[in-house]
Amino acid sequence: MEKIAINTKCSSSEVHVGVSWQSIRGLLPEKGVIIITDNNIKRIYGDKFPDFPVISVKPGEVSKKLEVVESLTEQLLDLGIDRTGFILGIGGGVVCDVAGFLASIYMRGIRCAYVSTSLLSQVDASTGGKNGVNIGSTKNLLGCIRQPEFVICDPEMLMTLPEEEYFSGMAELLKTAIIGSEKLFEVIEVNREVLIKRNHDLLSLVISMAVNFKASVVSEDEREDGLRRILNFGHTYGHAFELYKSLRHGYAVAAGMALAADFSFARGHINGVGRDRILNVLKTYKLLRRYDIPDNQIGQLILHDKKKTGDDIYFVFTTGIGKTLIEKIPVSEIVEFYVKNKSVM
Amino acid sequence: MEKIAINTKCSSSEVHVGVSWQSIRGLLPEKGVIIITDNNIKRIYGDKFPDFPVISVKPGEVSKKLEVVESLTEQLLDLGIDRTGFILGIGGGVVCDVAGFLASIYMRGIRCAYVSTSLLSQVDASTGGKNGVNIGSTKNLLGCIRQPEFVICDPEMLMTLPEEEYFSGMAELLKTAIIGSEKLFEVIEVNREVLIKRNHDLLSLVISMAVNFKASVVSEDEREDGLRRILNFGHTYGHAFELYKSLRHGYAVAAGMALAADFSFARGHINGVGRDRILNVLKTYKLLRRYDIPDNQIGQLILHDKKKTGDDIYFVFTTGIGKTLIEKIPVSEIVEFYVKNKSVM
Numbered sequence: 001m002e003k004i005a006i007n008t009k010c011s012s013s014e015v016h017v018g019v020s021w022q023s024i025r026g027l028l029p030e031k032g033v034i035i036i037t038d039n040n041i042k043r044i045y046g047d048k049f050p051d052f053p054v055i056s057v058k059p060g061e062v063s064k065k066l067e068v069v070e071s072l073t074e075q076l077l078d079l080g081i082d083r084t085g086f087i088l089g090i091g092g093g094v095v096c097d098v099a100g101f102l103a104s105i106y107m108r109g110i111r112c113a114y115v116s117t118s119l120l121s122q123v124d125a126s127t128g129g130k131n132g133v134n135i136g137s138t139k140n141l142l143g144c145i146r147q148p149e150f151v152i153c154d155p156e157m158l159m160t161l162p163e164e165e166y167f168s169g170m171a172e173l174l175k176t177a178i179i180g181s182e183k184l185f186e187v188i189e190v191n192r193e194v195l196i197k198r199n200h201d202l203l204s205l206v207i208s209m210a211v212n213f214k215a216s217v218v219s220e221d222e223r224e225d226g227l228r229r230i231l232n233f234g235h236t237y238g239h240a241f242e243l244y245k246s247l248r249h250g251y252a253v254a255a256g257m258a259l260a261a262d263f264s265f266a267r268g269h270i271n272g273v274g275r276d277r278i279l280n281v282l283k284t285y286k287l288l289r290r291y292d293i294p295d296n297q298i299g300q301l302i303l304h305d306k307k308k309t310g311d312d313i314y315f316v317f318t319t320g321i322g323k324t325l326i327e328k329i330p331v332s333e334i335v336e337f338y339v340k341n342k343s344v345m
Numbered sequence: 346m347e348k349i350a351i352n353t354k355c356s357s358s359e360v361h362v363g364v365s366w367q368s369i370r371g372l373l374p375e376k377g378v379i380i381i382t383d384n385n386i387k388r389i390y391g392d393k394f395p396d397f398p399v400i401s402v403k404p405g406e407v408s409k410k411l412e413v414v415e416s417l418t419e420q421l422l423d424l425g426i427d428r429t430g431f432i433l434g435i436g437g438g439v440v441c442d443v444a445g446f447l448a449s450i451y452m453r454g455i456r457c458a459y460v461s462t463s464l465l466s467q468v469d470a471s472t473g474g475k476n477g478v479n480i481g482s483t484k485n486l487l488g489c490i491r492q493p494e495f496v497i498c499d500p501e502m503l504m505t506l507p508e509e510e511y512f513s514g515m516a517e518l519l520k521t522a523i524i525g526s527e528k529l530f531e532v533i534e535v536n537r538e539v540l541i542k543r544n545h546d547l548l549s550l551v552i553s554m555a556v557n558f559k560a561s562v563v564s565e566d567e568r569e570d571g572l573r574r575i576l577n578f579g580h581t582y583g584h585a586f587e588l589y590k591s592l593r594h595g596y597a598v599a600a601g602m603a604l605a606a607d608f609s610f611a612r613g614h615i616n617g618v619g620r621d622r623i624l625n626v627l628k629t630y631k632l633l634r635r636y637d638i639p640d641n642q643i644g645q646l647i648l649h650d651k652k653k654t655g656d657d658i659y660f661v662f663t664t665g666i667g668k669t670l671i672e673k674i675p676v677s678e679i680v681e682f683y684v685k686n687k688s689v690m
Contacts, residue, residue: 010355066415073480073487105450105487108477109568132453135418142418142450144489223454 002208006127006147006215008222013147015127015211018204021090021115021154025050028113029086034076036099037090038063041117044160049090053079057098061246064094064133066142072102086111089148092118092165093125093249097143100131104144115152118161119169119203120250122153123176123210128218128231137243138304145222153211155203166198168250170285173210175253178261178278179233180213182322189281196285230324233316234260236334240301241291254287263337264317264325274320292342299335347553351472351492351560353567358492360472360556363549366435366460366499370395373458374431379421381444382435383408386462389505394435398424402443406591409439409478411487417447431456434493437463437510438470438594442488445476449489460497463506464514464548465595467498468521468555473563473576482588483649490568498556500548511543513595515630518555520602523623524578525558527667534626541630575669578661579605581679585646586636599632608682609662609670619665637687644680 006013033052038059046054055075057063076085087110089099096114103112116126132143158166170188177185187206188195194202214231221228238256241247258279265275282288293301302313315334317325351358378397383404391399400420402408421430432455434444441459448457461471477488503511515533522530532551533540539547559576566572583601586592603624610620627633638646647658660679662670 066411069487070411070480077480077483077486105477105489107486108475108488108490130453132450135415135422138422141422141452142414143453144450145453 002204004208004211004215006129007219008129008147011129011147013129013149013151015151015153015215017122017153017208017211019152019154021045021152021157022048024088024115024152027150028052028088029111032081032085033088034079034081034085035088035090036072036095036102038092038095041091041095045090045117045157050088052088057095059094061094061134063098066133066135068098069102069105069133072098073106076102076106081106081110083107083110086113088113088115090115090117091121092116093121096121096126096148097131097140098133100129100146100148101133101143103148104131104146109146111149113149113151115154115157117157119158119166119207120172121169122155122158122207123169124172124214124231126151126153127211127214128228129222139239139242153207155198155200155207158198158203164248164251167285167287168248170195171250171254171257171282171287173206174281174285174287175231175233175257176210176213178257178318178321179230179316179324180217180322181209184209184213185277185281185321189277189284192284229314229326230316232314233257233318233324236260236302236313236315237338239304240293240298243301243304244293244297245291247291251287251289252291254282255289255291258282258288259338259341260316261318262341263315263334264319266337266341267317269317269319269325271320274318277321278318290342293338295339298338299331302331302334347549349553349556349560351474352564353474353492356474356492358474358494358496360496360498360560362467362498362553362556364497364499366390366497366502367393369433369460369497372495373397373433374456377426377430378433379424379426379430380433380435381417381440381447383437383440386436386440390435390462390502395433397433402440405439406479408443409484411478411480413443414447414450414478417443418451421447421451426451426455428452428455431458433458433460435460435462436466437461438466441466441471441493442476442485443478445474445491445493446478446488448493449476449491454491456494458494458496460499460502462502464503464511464552465517466514467500467503467552468514469517469559469576471496471498472556472559473573474567484584484587498552500543500545500552503543503548509593509596512630512632513593515540516595516599516602516627516632518551519626519630519632520576520578520598521555521558523602523606523663523666524575524661524669525562525667526554529554529558530622530626530666534622534629537629574659574671575661577659578602578663578669581605581647581658581660582683584649585638585643588646588649589638589642590636592636596632596634597636599627600634600636603627603633604683604686605661606663607686608660608679609664611682611686612662614662614664614670616665619663622666623663635687638683640684643683644676647676647679
């Protein structure tokens, strides 16, 4: 078991990796706790939840809506939750995003924590304090950056994940390796069989490595004014794929990373060996699928990515496994690269 | 002109009192600014607004809704506002609450500032960073605490306020005096004629005094875990009146302060002279009206006040002009005092 601290300018948080999620009881206040989860998680784990009121939402992006936040608000009020209340989100990225956003704004902010149940949220989403809901087709258009008090990442809970969901999480794990840790990349490269079998100890190790790296980034730049931008590696193209086709996030990011690696090679930032290692590991984990976006739509889809400023975008390149370079470049160059290279992927 | 600084743990803000609001141009970035205002303010001052896109909402509490925030969000997106954007709220409490909340959550937070156009918001609402919207009948149920970069308080803008709105603001000014400054109380006591005529220099003085006091409270306790609770003097009964009858906030608070002063006297916290000075000044400014709530409803209306924790409430008493005492007391005692004393007010 490892406890990883995140200390930002105004708050601190702790991610507990490799611990049983049922140890949560000892971390919660005695009263005023509300559990927010989704129907799938409730069906699988609900009978072992701590003894507090449970509000369950529909699984998936359909719940990342302002109407859901409003409905949860009314339910919290009916349950008598006041400013001393505590929201525990038990679920994947969607549940934690909605629960965290609600906790950030309910009565101008109440306490919260997560039990993170998907690989994607354990290695990425639940660390860093970003939360929010989608408005129309724009993801996370309304939200906050606010650290939960703690996050529990129990690899045991990953055993019940559907296969596509598990591999989707592997993509964000790979992203972390590519931008920050050649060692993590090697562990993932050489342990394919054991990781696909979801070995508990190896999962604990790679999740810890990913969270440690992300924690160091977020501690330095909570609001994504600089360093934190590297976490968007693969996301510029990835978000466009996600908008165009309803893909799981990890598959969209994987396709985006393949393009970003190739773009990095084309601009001379990474050598062919490095680029091929990235593409090969994506192939090995069956993440390399092709999604075609018509040439006349890619630009608009990329601009929908809200990290844009003006017509230039901070694009994250890799300069070798574990290393990045951010350049502010015109959207037109990103579009042009896609149009010229999508058929060779 | 006075610049009053608010420095909290994580942010800083500046309130400019007595400056012309048209000096705002020099404080804004060159691009990416959106002005949010209401139809009344736009009609009166719109032709002198700086040259940026303007979004105007309906005046009054009807605009303090989540649907309005959602609609504004879509308009900001259509106008191409990204994370580098800047929201300038020009209006009273409602406009600043909605604009501030939107700025707190749009793309997880963008810059914002206010031009505060009502006496109520100049002396109270726009200082301190509280923002939010109502859900159903519960005021400010969703919101944030986040300091705007700056607030402009120009007494010249108060000349166009409807009389009831102006006096409503006087109530919050009096509240500040009662809880924090006997000197301010005396200025208000002896200058009735000049203040009713809205004398520019005297308004600058009293607004500065009120903002200085509030800034000192907020700098010490931004999140209302202790000291900031004193700002709720008169608000426990006041919010009940406001919920029961659609009153202007200041009139509800004035009635609440009269009861709180009397309650303070009944419990031996303030002497008769002090109590009478408070009641007299409320009378002088025509703020002392009676609003009857049926005995069987007052408890529920008070509990709707979200500052409650359990069945006890932090009630703010006065122990003399400029001094307070907070006691956590059962709601039943607050109800009992109202039932026994409302007819003698």
